[in-house]
């Protein structure tokens with residue numbers, strides 16, 4: 001019998017293939033990605049991470065097992081305490097200031113993804129929350145490993161190496177094990193997993209064609 005995680009991955013395969021083949025993702029690997037688009041992506045991703053930490057915190061609150069609660073709470077804390085500051089330092093190396101990061105408004109694709117995640121976390125059951133969370137961890141690890149194996153430029157190597165790292169691989173494996181162990185309705189989990197995957201794809205679309213920024217003031 002196939003595992004739940006494999007079934008969800010298979011259901012989302014066309015969307016994941018489109019993400020891997022996306023011009024933004026390819027451009028990270030071959031170095032052709034426009035730096036203005038990358039800077040805009042960094043700013044939007046910073047906003048996304050803040051809401052992602054909210055989602056992880058809701059995961060901690062709703063987890064039926066203390067072991068899962070501890071992991072969600074630990075992840076929320078590491079996003080808030082470590083990843084956001086790494087992101088600020090990384091953004092700084094790309095010429096994006098802290099003031100710019102903190103004043104960035106969420107673009108429609110960012111808001112739609114974050115709102116979807118927080119809606120599932122609030123109104124869905126815990127298994128749906130796990131299915132909605134997983135594409136973020138698992139998908140980025142897959143993209144990181146694929147790019148690390150195929151990259152022809154080191155322009156975006158720091159970004160690629162982060163997501164290709166063993167640490168992110170382990171996180172992806174944990175999100176898969178959660179899908180396989182949690183007690184839930186597979187149809188509803190599939191819906192949440194595929195929808196999250198679609199939002200990941202839309203995030204790349206928006207990153208590739210960032211909207212003009214309203215003047216500050």
Ligand SMILES: Cc1ncc(C[n+]2csc(CCO)c2C)c(N)n1
Pocket residue numbers: 045048049052075079083135136137138140141168171200203
């Ligand atoms: C749109 C978007 N989707 C996924 C990630 C990757 N990611 C964000 S938080 C996290 C787990 C905790 O570190 C992972 C793997 C991202 N950065 N931006």
